[in-house]
Amino acid sequence: MAVSNLNLFWSIQRNNFKSAFASKSDAFMNFFLMLLNNLLFVFMWWALLENRGSINGWTMQHLYLMHGINNFGFGIYAVFFRGCEAIPQYIENGSLENYITSPRNSLFLVLTSESTFANWGDIATGIILFICSGYYTDLQNIFTFLVLTMIVSVIFVAFRLALSTLSFYKNDIDRFGHNIFMSFLIFSSQPASVFGGWYKVIYLTIIPAGFISLFPVEIITDFKWVNLAILLSFTTALSSFAIWFFYRGLKRYSSGNKFGVR
């Protein structure tokens, strides 16, 4: 079953690549625009830290690492599993049937149904920023970085899936879900050291961006098993909840009468 899904996954990705490369110049231009977009954002933080030195103990090295992990993780989410963003649209226009009537795992098919080639620019940004952070010289750090980006991408997918699933329960809520996800991205792109007191509570609970920006950086700069355990527990809990919430919502889905071939 797992091997079969993996084969399907690669075949979907191959097709996504082929369609993105239907116009090579556009694909590369979008890739570079995305890269430029990310690097401009990091430049903004560089200017601030060049002026102030550090923010509550966080230096530019920490920020390179944070944005590196963040961008790489987001890139994996957007390139391979962006389908979760389209769930409200599938529910609205009845195309969800294409996925749930297939003998394959419906959630897997929905998640991999959308991909954006330009987000390879995020993955490239992640690699560049990891190199800028200076932690790339140690093989153990490279391995930890890769593992952390996988965990972060799972958090992105699970959080977005949970928000998109709200559309099973209430009409016209997709824009709200989108805005909450944007807030999550905004929170996760700030230096974790600025959050204290009630901000930290929000940062780790209601909008749990701390698990994307705080824990991964601490794990690389000052490894503690307890931090890794917290991060893994949270990721497992969030993804289990998102999957349960999706299937519970799916039971409420009423079939439309739209015919289509896939």
Added chain:
Amino acid sequence: MFNTVSKYFSFAKISFREKSSNLTLIMGMLVILSLLLLTYNQLWVVVGKESNNAINHSFIWYLLLAETIILSAPRVDRIFDEDIRSGNMAYFINKPVSFFFMRFSEAVGEMTSSFITFISFGGVLTLAITHQVPFEWKHLPIILAMCYFSCLINLFLKCACGMSAIWFSSTRYLNMVVDRLGFVFGGAIIPLSIYPEWFVNIAQYTPFYSFYYLSLRLVYEFSWENLLQAITLNIFWSSLLCAFIFAAYRKLGKRTQIYGG
């Protein structure tokens, strides 16, 4: 003339009402605005403490106006992009309205609704955070007028991005980069006074410097000279953007082909 103006005013009015009635959307946008204000307030508090410099309150007011410009802008670039690419614009060519002015009026209506919401809600929240204002109350109408003018220039920029669909296959990423250039060259999130001097010297030659930094600086550094400089440069950049939009629109009109079906 009056009929033409009232026709487009009706488009703006309808989209203003539509936007104002979408409570879920407004709530979502206000959540984002609140988070941004609270997060950056926290950042400036920390930075201010470390450098013993009370920069917090003026920067938060500056940020409120900058975020109002960014968040008020409707996705008119995507609308133009889709209309051009899908051929939807052909439906409007034989109507007694200009396709461009119709879409632009709708965007202005939507933008005005968001502008009022963000300024009123954000103003109360910012006042609650900072407990003080960095400007004199008598200057407030001028500051708000300049902020609205900046919103309009940002809208011109988005229209220009959308019109670029005649050259690019997707304008989505182009628009994203243009927005990001505004963050950096306009000092929309971190004011330009914090950037290195060599960078500010470059930024001065971009439209972002004028419609973000010069206009928004009035909130904490109001003077008639600063106001005149902001108005002059904003008029210059908006004229250039309008010229580009109309040239692109004319080109688009010539390129449009309508097939039966």
